[in-house]
Amino acid sequence: xxxxxxxxxxxxxxxxxxxxxxxxxxxxxxxxxxxxxxxxxxxxxxxxxxxxxxxxxxxxxxxxxxxxxxxxxxxxxxxxxxxxxxxxxxxxxxxxxxxxxxxxxxxxxxxxxxxxxxxxxxxxxxxxxxxxxxxxxxxxxxxxxxxxxxxxxxxxxxxxxxxxxxxxxxxxxxxxxxxxxxxxxxxxxxxxxxxxxxxx
Amino acid sequence: xxxxxxxxxxxxxxxxxxxxxxxxxxxxxxxxxxxxxxxxxxxxxxxxxxxxxxxxxxxxxxxxxxxxxxxxxxxxxxxxxxxxxxxxxxxxxxxxxxxxxxxxxxxxxxxxxxxxxxxxxxxxxxxxxxxxxxxxxxxxxxxxxxxxxxxxxxxxxxxxxxxxxxxxxxxxxxxxxxxxxxxxxxxxxxxxxxxxxxxxxxxxxxxxxxxxxxxxxxxxxxxxxxxxxxxxxxxxxxxxxxxxxxxxxxxxxxxxxx
Numbered sequence: 001x002x003x004x005x006x007x008x009x010x011x012x013x014x015x016x017x018x019x020x021x022x023x024x025x026x027x028x029x030x031x032x033x034x035x036x037x038x039x040x041x042x043x044x045x046x047x048x049x050x051x052x053x054x055x056x057x058x059x060x061x062x063x064x065x066x067x068x069x070x071x072x073x074x075x076x077x078x079x080x081x082x083x084x085x086x087x088x089x090x091x092x093x094x095x096x097x098x099x100x101x102x103x104x105x106x107x108x109x110x111x112x113x114x115x116x117x118x119x120x121x122x123x124x125x126x127x128x129x130x131x132x133x134x135x136x137x138x139x140x141x142x143x144x145x146x147x148x149x150x151x152x153x154x155x156x157x158x159x160x161x162x163x164x165x166x167x168x169x170x171x172x173x174x175x176x177x178x179x180x181x182x183x184x185x186x187x188x189x190x191x192x193x194x195x196x197x198x199x200x
Numbered sequence: 201x202x203x204x205x206x207x208x209x210x211x212x213x214x215x216x217x218x219x220x221x222x223x224x225x226x227x228x229x230x231x232x233x234x235x236x237x238x239x240x241x242x243x244x245x246x247x248x249x250x251x252x253x254x255x256x257x258x259x260x261x262x263x264x265x266x267x268x269x270x271x272x273x274x275x276x277x278x279x280x281x282x283x284x285x286x287x288x289x290x291x292x293x294x295x296x297x298x299x300x301x302x303x304x305x306x307x308x309x310x311x312x313x314x315x316x317x318x319x320x321x322x323x324x325x326x327x328x329x330x331x332x333x334x335x336x337x338x339x340x341x342x343x344x345x346x347x348x349x350x351x352x353x354x355x356x357x358x359x360x361x362x363x364x365x366x367x368x369x370x371x372x373x374x375x376x377x378x379x380x381x382x383x384x385x386x387x388x389x390x391x392x393x394x395x396x397x398x399x400x401x402x403x404x405x406x407x408x409x410x411x412x413x414x415x416x417x418x419x420x421x422x423x424x425x426x427x428x429x430x431x432x433x434x435x436x437x438x439x440x441x442x443x444x445x446x447x448x449x450x451x452x453x454x455x456x457x458x
Contacts, residue, residue, distance in 0.1 A: 016351065019355075023359070025403065031367055033392070035367070065353065071324060072327070076268060076324035133282065135271070187404055
């Protein structure tokens with residue numbers, strides 16, 4: 001049997017059904033973070049879980065659909081950041097395939113890489129749409145401070161985004177990994193293409 | 201049983217905007233949203249904004265836009281402030297407000313950004329307020345979107361309210377078991393995992409069952425899928441759509457060669 005390739009995927013019934021659930025989990029993360037008044041978004045747990053379970057493509061699609069649906073039904077601005085969500089899914093899926101989620105030390109690095117990738121993708125969007133701001137109070141205060149020092153806008157904007165994104169993605173990856181490790185095996189096998197018996 | 205709030209911004213109505221085909225509105229939003237970026241002049245944005253506002257008025261959804269724009273307006277105000285003070289190319293002194301010195305370049309930059317964002321925001325709002333999400337998905341599938349992706353999209357619309365409705369029940373149940381959900385940050389942070397963990401587990405197990413149920417009902421069959429409702433397609437809307445796309449192309453061509 002040939003080795004599993006992370007890019008070889010079919011939209012199996014199992015992975016298609018996973019996408020709405022991932023988006024639901026994203027939503028719950030945000031809701032619980034609000035209820036507990038946590039200073040983070042925590043709204044990409046589902047996207048990362050989808051990447052861990054079914055690979056980068058399914059994760060990326062979950063991210064995209066997540067922002068499209070929320071753009072349409074709740075907050076129009078979320079459309080703009082669909083690309084950032086796609087980046088979360090892609091990067092998490094690739095890192096997972098490379099084994100970055102196997103130990104807690106590596107997992108922290110994975111959170112770091114995901115946070116930085118999201119910031120790289122989001123910064124041009126922030127500059128195009130918001131003149132470099134994020135709408136987050138602390139990040140924007142930092143942005144104003146750096147701009148006042150005469151720092152180039154792209155750098156100030158990147159630092160603005162990363163102060164907001166990095167802690168959020170670190171915690172998100174941490175929570176997702178803990179949950180992923182406790183999932184029953186029969187669930188994990190659903191999404192593995194190399195497992196001929198349980199494939200749907 | 202608690203009623204589940206449906207997930208949509210749709211405001212029922214029977215205006216001409218409501219009756220436009222969802223795809224036509226989608227194309228309009230894309231064209232009107234993108235135009236000010238292709239032709240970077242304020243008049244373009246103002247024109248697109250005016251058309252969108254007129255359509256919002258006709259569809260009687262103008263007041264419904266206000267709650268959608270609240271946060272964005274706040275951010276735009278801070279942009280006006282920050283750019284007016286600190287924009288890279290600030291040179292021309294405009295006015296002084298207390299200790300703050302505002303410059304012309306930064307303010308006009310902020311104004312341009314604000315116009316584009318408000319234009320885009322209102323365009324998307326127009327689509328969301330006058331179109332049922334399920335109708336939009338339906339007409340996308342008719343236009344060649346894979347029915348499987350169509351299923352995914354409509355499934356999201358059903359799953360989110362269900363999961364949201366379970367949130368209070370879970371919170372109460374865990375509180376009854378002694379979980380602290382209030383107090384210092386560290387206590388609240390510790391409560392996150394016990395709250396979200398069980399729902400994630402159960403929803404993933406439900407997903408497995410749903411996948412099997414769909415599979416035995418031929419979800420993966422390669423037959424042509426049929427529709428529950430008949431399509432109502434008028435030729436006049438095709439003309440509108442072609443016209444909109446032509447405008448977009450003209451703008452791109454003008455930008456490249458002029």
